[in-house]
Amino acid sequence: GVMAGCKPEHLPILLAMAGTLTGDRYGVEHSGNTTGADALVILDGPCVTELGFNHGPGAQREGSRANATVGRWLRLFLRNVCGFTADEHDKATFGNPTKPVLAEDMAALAEIGWGPVAAEFGFGPSDDAVTIGRINSTVLIGSVYGATPDEIVPYLADGLARATGWDLTHVFGLGRGDYRPILVLSPMLARVFGKAGWSKAQVKAALFEHARIPAWKFEKLIGEWSNLTAGRRTLL
16 A cells, blocks of 8 residues: 555555455456456545545546555555466456546435445445446447437447447356446436436436347357357357
């Protein structure tokens, strides 16, 4: 933490991250794979503002000490503790740019009436919580058109399908693993949904209906090496 430039008050976050990375459910041994999946850290709770984490414009840019140094600690931990160096286990083709901590805008969530990401794992809005997910591919949806949720959803769904359709077929294919793509919304767009009375569950349901790829494309993208081997499931 000292090497990364973290402050002493960041230590509880670092300990929580270390516990998550080395726990049975995360699977840190799969980091540094060929496609470059990397850890994305999402921070929720009062600590976001108390510890000075940027959660406004440029939420994932470098420049904020808290976001950048905790993110730097993550890379040092993966390299020095887990051994993910280029000559050992880190075989990413390009790597992944999601390095700074992504801190949720708790005030905006409270205004809209949505829970944070950590709420999906049993935590409340007053709990300080760290969520870590391995992110393989990303797409920036630069702009959308529309003033209502129904008008905006197709743009967001298209971005999700473009970013994660390949992940779904290449990484999971016909397997049975957990697949949880994440969509990061700006407060501006989130408020459009909130003012229209949409819950998070309604947004997810709408995206589920729109973020699709045709079966022929799925069949084309899955490869024999990962799916069509003896004993594996087929589309029939």
